[in-house]
Every structure is written in structure tokens, then in C-alpha cells.
Amino acid sequence: MSWLLNLYETYESNFDRVGVVEKKSNDREFTLLPISHTTQNAHIEVTITEDGTFHSARILDKNEMNTLIPCTEGSANRAGSKIAPYPLHDKLSYVAGDFVAYGGKIKKEEPFTYYIAQLKEWAESPYAVSKVKSIYNYVSKRTLIKDLVDSKILFLDGSGYLIETWDKKYESTYAEKPAIFSVVTGGQESAFIRFTVYSSKKLLTEVWKDQEMYNSFIRFYQDLLGDKDLCYITGNFLPSTDKHANKIRNSGDKAKLISANDTSGFTFRGRFNKSSEVASISYEVSQKAHNALKWLINRQGKVIDQRVFLVWGNDDLSIPNVTEDTFSIDPVPIEREKISHTNQEFAREIAKAFDGHKNNLTLKSEVNVLLLDSATTGRLAVLYYRNLHKELYLERLKNWHSTCAWIHRYRKNDNGEYVHFFGAPATKDIAFAAYGPKANEKIVKGLMERLLPCIIDNKVIPLDIVKNAMNRSSNPVSMEKWEWEKTLSITCALINKMEGYNVTLDKENKERDYLFGRLLAIADVLERRALGPDENRSSNAIRYMNSFSKSPARTWKTIQESLQPYQARLGTKSRYLSSLIDEVASQIDYADFNNKPLSGKYLLGFYSQRHELYQKKENIEK
Known part of the structure; x- marks a missing residue:
């Protein structure tokens, strides 16, 4: 797993870039994620005051949706009906205490109870900063949906419940289709909410860009991690994990590089009792290595049909x-x-x-070449990896x-x-x-x-x-x-x-294929000069090129016969090119002037001869 170690070292050597927002050529933002953080596309931004009172809300534009949020192992890997709240920002069904009151559908248990309990633990910890406490104080009031409805962000039907999907029948109530239905893929209940804090006394950094917020959650979550085990990457005893990151290639990517969650199949059964016996990787290394990989792919990776071609240096990106x-x-x-x-x-x-x-080579100047691709939606594989000086x-x-x-x-x-x-x-x-x-x-x-x-x-x-x-x-x-x-x-x-x-052009080259290529180029240039710059049709040499490559002797007879009208049109101006044809043709041995198919060398002769003739013409015109 040397690729994991090199990614981990890359993260450590670029630690000063953690949380620094960068932009791609298409203006999409990305960053080197802090550990215990991931990214999500948010749809609604809710602003509250420092004392935990609702201030305002707005629908986010597409180019500003990408949001850096704290996450736990459970929330980063939640799927289906599993309840695993993100610590701060999450879907409406998690963060709204009045979700059920407005017709929100839940299957068994209310997600909000898990969300608010987890947030309370963070807000009351010694690591909490004021923004965490402000957000906790607000969501504890259970009025989020009411505030969003009053702000004309969310909309209700005639029964006072959230409209599930927009329908023409609502046009009589609302003048136009609300913006929320244009940004969410499902109903309003699938909207992802991000919070920020406003102060009338000072300018505050947005919550998802605040280094203090990152560090606050990282320190809080470190205390919750499990038992220590030998990390196979660093060789140190650190809190381990069996849940590793997804969203490696993009925010919608579900494929993982490391996974051992199949306890009933043949992932490791028959060889080991537990997945940790195969390889134990610490939580910190897994987070830093995967975050470095995501950052590098966004920064300099080339992606073709979801296959990632990535090259990076440990000391020089x-x-x-x-x-x-x-x-x-x-x-x-x-x-x-x-x-x-x-x-x-x-x-x-x-x-x-x-x-x-x-110029800046050091003892550890190394380059990594990595190819990634997935055969299924859930599994990502390393197809090629090389580490070179x-x-x-x-x-x-x-x-x-x-x-x-x-x-x-x-x-x-x-x-x-x-x-x-x-x-x-x-x-x-x-x-x-x-x-x-x-x-x-x-x-x-x-x-x-x-x-x-x-x-x-x-x-x-x-x-x-x-x-x-x-x-x-x-x-x-x-x-x-x-x-x-x-x-x-x-x-x-x-x-x-x-x-x-x-x-x-190599005039001393007497190889058959090379000389045939030169002949074809001279014929092409001669006819093109006779046609003049206003004529765009292909010359006979070009039109017969495919046949010429397969049967050069027979096709050359046809091409040379077709050249006669153009030689006559040019008159004395064709003398040089006509004599050049004779010169090149005379260098082909009698036994080699046959219909044996030409190799690729004829293209080299064609290109070099044609290029030399065009260069000579340009120099004469100068």
C-alpha cells in the first residue's frame, strides 16, 4: 500500500493548504479537506444570529452549492434507511425539529432526535466554539420549516403540509414555480441545509470556511474514536477504522478503494475471522490519504470515462x-x-x-503515477501504480x-x-x-x-x-x-x-517505402500548385493514397497519368517538380518497383518531402 503512504505524506507536506478554497477552470471550487470532513451540495443556506435566532435564508446557485461539512464515520457511509446524521449541516429531515408536524414522512424513528443529541454533545464539549452553540440553540427550538416557509423558501399545500412535488394544480395558489423545485432532485424534504452565523457587530467567516470550526470538530471527534491498533501504513498504534471514504472522483461517486463490509460473502471469510486481520489502517491515515487523493484529482487529475490518470510529486505537485x-x-x-x-x-x-x-531535487524527490477505475458503482480499483525517483x-x-x-x-x-x-x-x-x-x-x-x-x-x-x-x-x-x-x-x-x-527530408535514404512516399508528396504538391489557392478539392495523389499504400506501382501509374494536364497547365513552372519526380523514381531499384504494400515509412517520406517543398516555396516568396 505504498500509494496510501505517499498520499498520506503528500497531505502532511501540504498541511498549510487544508481548507484553502481553490477553483477549477470551470469555476467549481475544491479544497484539501480537513480530516473528519467531507463535501456536500447544499440547496438552502440558513443564517442565524449569535444568540440563536433566525435571521434569513436563501436558495443557493449551482456554482456555490459545494459545501465543506463535518462528518462522522457513520454519516460518511450512511445508505438507504440507516439513520446517521451529519454533525452540523444535513438534510431537512434531520435538522428540522418540526419536520413531522409539516407532513414529513419518516419510517421508524425520527432522524432529528439523533441529530440534536449528537449536536448537543459537541456544543457542550470543551472543544465547542461559539458558532456551534449558536446553531445548536437555534435548531433546538424546532422552528426551521416554519421559518423557511415564512421566508418563502419552502412552500405548503392546502393542508398545511410541505408540497412533495410541484404540480400545475398549485399554480392557482402560487404565481410561479418556486425556485426550490428547480434545485432539488426530489421533493422539498430532500433539500440539504447548511448553516452560517451572522453578527451585527463584526464580520464573521462562513461556517464551512472557518478553520476554528474545523479544528473544533476534529478535536471533539478524536475523543470518540475506538480502540488503537497497529496501522499497517505508518507502523504506529493509532485508532483504527474499517469505514473508508467514498466520493473520491466527484461528489456523487459511491465507489470505495478500501472496503470490507461483506461479512457473509467471500471478501475475507475462510482466511480471516475479522476484516482488521487482513489490514488495519488508522482513521487518521485513511482520512488524510483519501482527502489528499480527492484534492489531487480535482487539482491535476485527468478523468476519461470515470478512469482517473493522476501524476503527482511528493515534494513538488x-x-x-x-x-x-x-x-x-x-x-x-x-x-x-x-x-x-x-x-x-x-x-x-x-x-x-x-x-x-x-532544479529542486531532494533525497525524497519522488513521482507517483496512479490509475483508478471502477467496475461497479461501489468498488474502485488501482489499475496501475508506479513510484519513481x-x-x-x-x-x-x-x-x-x-x-x-x-x-x-x-x-x-x-x-x-x-x-x-x-x-x-x-x-x-x-x-x-x-x-x-x-x-x-x-x-x-x-x-x-x-x-x-x-x-x-x-x-x-x-x-x-x-x-x-x-x-x-x-x-x-x-x-x-x-x-x-x-x-x-x-x-x-x-x-x-x-x-x-x-x-x-533525408535525400540519402534509398529505402523503397520512403521513396514511394516522396513520389506521392511531389505529385500532391505539383497538382495543388496547378489548381491554385482558390480550389479546395483534394489532389489525385490524396484521393488515391489508400490504394497507393496497398498497390504502389499500379496506383503510381494512374497518378502520374493524371498529372499530365497539370504539368501542361503549369508549363515551365512544373519543370523542377517534374525533374524531382524523375530523380526520386530513378532511385527505386527495378526489383522494388512492385505492388508489395507499403509500410508506415512511406508516410515519413511523404510528410518530410511535402514539408520541404512547402518550406522552399515560402522561402522563395520571401
């Missing part, structure tokens, strides 16, 4: 992600005059970017971005302009190149997982991935131009990883 492309790690485009440089020169630039991450990880990453590399032009700069960059494509883009942009997410995440050993352990790229990408690149008429260009450059990067070619 901002580690280049194994799934990203070179442009994401070092967003510096290639200058136009440097595009003709060699792979070695580009590789040196990539090395500089990765070497910058090595940071320097080794960066070396492996540098090697990948230097060797599985080509010149790409599908990323945009800050001005929204497409730019050239040299390097490796993102693993997700490789999946789209192999299976198309409409590929099922299960296929995409599976391919991304298969590529991890290729990056981290220098394993060979699976041949089926390269073949799929090559077949799609050889069929440009099935795609839009931008998609084909992107697929082509990514395929060239994959083939380059296997063959070790240069991006720049």
Missing part, C-alpha cells in the same frame, strides 16, 4: 503529466526559420524544458517526448493561431488518431492505459495502435483536411518512435 503532449508541458512554438532543423536540435530544446523541473521519471518522459516526436500543427497559441511544435502527441490524441475522434471513451481510456508502460518503462508501442493510425492516415478522403493533417503528423510520430527517422 506540479509534475509534467504522462498523458500530455509536449506543447502542454513547454508551450513554445517552433519559429518558422527553424522548422528545417534536425531532430537532435529539437530534442535539445525539449531536454532544456524537462531539466528545468530537476523524480530524476528517473523526467528522464523517461524526456526520452518519450524526444523520440515519439514529429512536427505538429494542431495546437493554438494564446492568440488563437495555429502554431508548429515539435514533440510527442498527447496519449488521448494518439487514441483519436488510431480510432477516430468519435471513438468510444472506453476504447480511448484503454489505449491511454496501454501507452503508460511505453512512456514510463520504454516499452515498444503496441503494433495494432500504429497500424490503425497508419491505415487512417492512408485514407484522407474519409476525413476533413484538418483531421487528416493531425492524424498524419501523430502517425509519423509513432512510426518515428519505432524507426528513428528525422523530420527533415
